[in-house]
Amino acid sequence: MSTWIPESASNLAASVDNITLFVTIVSVFFFVLISAVLVGFAIKYRRKSEDQETAYITHNSLIETIWTIIPAILLMVIFAWGWIAFKELRNPPAEAIEVNVVAKQWLWEFEYFTGKKSLNELFVQQNKPVRLIMRSDDVIHSFFVPQFRVKQDILPGGYQQLWFTPTKVGTFDLLCAEYCGSGHSQMLAKVNVLSPEAFARWEKGDELEEGAVVAASSISPVERGKDLYSQRGCLACHSIDGKEVIGPTFKNLYGKTEILQDGSSVLVDENYLRESIYEPEAKMVKGYPPTMPSFKGILSEDEVTALIEYIKTLK
Amino acid sequence: MSTTAQHAESHAHGHGLGETVTHNAAKFGMWLFLGTEILLFGGLFAAYALFRAKYPDLFYESHKKLDISLGTINTIVLIFSSFTMAMAVSAAQKRNRKWLMILLGVTFICAAAFGVNKYFEYSAKFHHDIFPDTNIFFALYFMMTGLHMLHVFLGMGIILALIIMAKQGRFKEGNRYTPVEVGGLYWHLVDLIWIYLFPLLYLIG
């Protein structure tokens, strides 16, 4: 039933879906009842003549009591059920594996207990409960994976937690669900649910080097740069078609002369691009805020090269 | 069906309301408005409650920087002004124009004294580099007393208008002292809110 609810890929989805189904049944029942009676009355009692007889009925305590009590009972059931399922969502099991999450305008950083880090991509193991410990560096963001039926706002100045057990191998969208500024709709990331074997390999750092799922060697640097551009969240701040987003556009960037904050100018070449990615604050472009995070330790030299190759193609 | 005319009052000025109705309506309207004032300050009281519960030590340490004697004097001044205002309403009821003006005048002076006092308090704070962004306590202090001060100013305007109206002889016969009573209600509220602000800000034991 894909138009109706997204596929369920966590242990929590079933209980949320059950109560959703119940509420849907109740709602459809009442909606159909109300519409049918309304349309029925409208047809049956439509005015056929000006002096049509009407009944003088002002109230009926019995029926009024009935239609107060029945919805009241149903609503209490919905409340209780919703709460029970909510308790489950709120209380992680003790054995859950912890992952630190940092949300900032407009990207996601993940840090695993092994010390590994990844950006805009979360790696979790199938059927192993994870507990995310989340903080925000700036404004409120919200961690949302529709297929897991989980969502939690992340407030600055403290930690929020969220847990789930992924049940299906695959890649799922992670969306920022709390409005956080101009990059809000691009604050997307992926959740990669790996089978235990693949996860072990990823942990060891074999094959899946530095978090990349795509095997690096098989594609050209430009294509790889293009992937990185969207995976690493550059697209949140840099357009490739000349539009101003948060940072300067990449279109026609390579080879042009950039005016810096201190008034000096610099030619955009490979070295400048590399420096801009690793140390954005070193040379600030005039007229932009210092919002770009440093990608040192996140992007490997290879990846930066790929990005630069990609940027060079954008004319 | 039957449509009889409304009784004697309908001829009167305005849109045909008797003065009693107007008087009661105005008073009732003012009470409703006072309710909104309570909730306007309510946000600040709620913030106060929350932050005080969160940071008791900060509140205790910061409040020491407030001048209790100035606060006490202001409390006394404001209570006294409430008293003279109540007396003024009573004078208006008795159509005693002279006393009405005197009492309103005293109320006004008290209000002004309160303002002057507050001015010294604020400037002393600024002098010691205490501003609304110093910490949450002082943010609350400035927001609460500042909003209250705004109400004092508004109240002073109302009292001044009442004095002028009294001078013009507007509160002579009938129920026409309504403005005095309604203005008085407003002024008492200003006092009432201060009664809470004083211990909350100055007297944190």
Add this chain to the structure above:
Amino acid sequence: MANGVMTQTQYIPYLAQKGLKSWILTTDHKRIGILYLVTISFFFMIGGLTALGMRYELMTPELDFFRSTTEYNVAFTLHGSLMVFFFIVPGIAASFGNFLLPLMIGARDVAFPRINLLSFWIYLAGTAILLFALMQPADTGWTFYTPYSIQTGAKVIMITLGVFVLGFSSILTGMNFIVTIHKLRAPGMTWSRLPLFIWASYATAILQLLATPVVGITLLLLIAERAFDIGFFDPAKGGDPILFQNFFWFYSHPAVYIMIIPAFGIISEIIPVFARKPIFGYKAIAYSSFAIAIISFFVWMHHMFVSGISETAAAIFSFLTMLVAIPTAIKVFNWIATLYKGSIEFHSSMLYALSFIVLFTIGGLTGVYLGALAIDVHLHDTYFIVAHMHYVMIGGTVMGFFGGLHFWYQKWFGKVFNELTAKAAWFLVFVGFNVTFFPQFFMGFQGMPRRYATYPAEYISYHAISTYGSWILGLGILIMTVNLLLPLMKKSNYPKSSNPYGSLSLEWQVPSPPPHENFDKIPTVTDWTYSYGKNRSEANAKK
């Protein structure tokens, strides 16, 4: 209730006086009602056009209509703030409320006509500030959530100030109405005879009076936060962003009932007239408005279930949210029961009223999804919310508003519109509305977050349908608007009768448009407002 048309010795309609001054300095509640009607309709149009722009943008996943995501964000901020603060909150309460309240209770004006004019001016001042703020529009969303609203480079202070000023207008109107209803009812207009629109206005007035000051102080604190850095809502300074949300929703939840209860009132007036039946369960409808007005103060945290509030608080507020659905359910059932054994005429206003019942039920039932904790976790801040709120606000309030416009049209203006065109417009509005917003429920279930200028491509078909729907809806509204404006410009289209639908309530017992002083003599009410068909049934009983 006075059945016969009242004799008006010197009938001078309230519209007779001409000239700008006679409008902007008027203390006549009917004219003030018109002033509100015109301004809120204007803002509805502007807000609607912004929405059309947003929908156009969302037709494809990429950015194509707006130049940047920020522009889109500004657009929905503007759309939300205009629609909520400038159109729907003052909306029916201020326009129809002002016009009808004294007429319906048999008074010459509201209790404080000059304060009434003052509220309108304050409203205008608020709109002026807003228009000024448009030069540097904010991009915070209509909810102004901190700390984003503190940190954004956009100028938030101006728009906040505009909304703050508007609040006073709301407060004064609420105060005025409560006093009027208490003190100025005509002799014999007892509480149990009062038209339900008046009951609804009273319940709304309570909310306006007592909820608005809290948003007032909240916005003031936000301004102070930006201007003086006071740090109440800023975690970096020991503040609490959730406190802002608490304050904001303490007002804004009751505000959604400020929006809907007057529409309930209109529906309760239209249905009995066109069904020629007494309203079913009068007392239940009247009291349930009050129940809603009271309970709605206790449910605000249901907007914050995933914002990091405690589980205890979430449970309490989910429970209370369920409670508020009960009085609403009562009303829906009562309206339908009123149709039973009636004689139903499908006047355009009745069509709006009937579609109100259907659409509001959808909106309300989806509200129950959101009130249930576990479901809200999945649906919060998705298009499901967008669909829910438009179903209650357009399917509910706007349908009620349009119904009221068609029902009291000749009372306001002394003209009649083309009924056939009105029905055609209704059809387009009804269809267009559903096509626009029904797909959004599915989109929300699928996980499409709200406030997204661009979106993952998988949602494209829902978005495209929704955009086409908005065009149908816009066309319907356009036709309706033209249909209602045309008669005003002509020197014809006068109504044949001053009480064409055979209504029993007081405002229809005076000529249309009403005379300047409303009533020659203040009437004495002797019967219930809704005793439709009573005489006949009494006669039948005797037989």
Add this chain to the structure above:
Amino acid sequence: MSTHDHSEEHHTGLRVYGAVCLTLFVLTAVTVYITKFDFGDMNIVVAMIIASIKAGIVALYFMHLKFEDKLTWIYALYPLFLLFLLIGFTIIETFTRVPVIR
């Protein structure tokens, strides 16, 4: 309807108002004085009780609430109820939050 004999008008005079004023002065002195003693958590409670007594006196006598009808009472008390609600629920919410253990 004559304008003078209706029940709303109460000629409360100098004696009552004077007594009220003095009581308020005394209570002010008391609140300031008792800050010298430490009742622990009860400090704020005691201070608020005294403030409420003072506020009550102001409302009842200066503002004539004592002589007002039920309706005015309702609208004087309902905002207070809402205020408690706002404060109460906000506090409950904040202090039932479970800290995230890292």
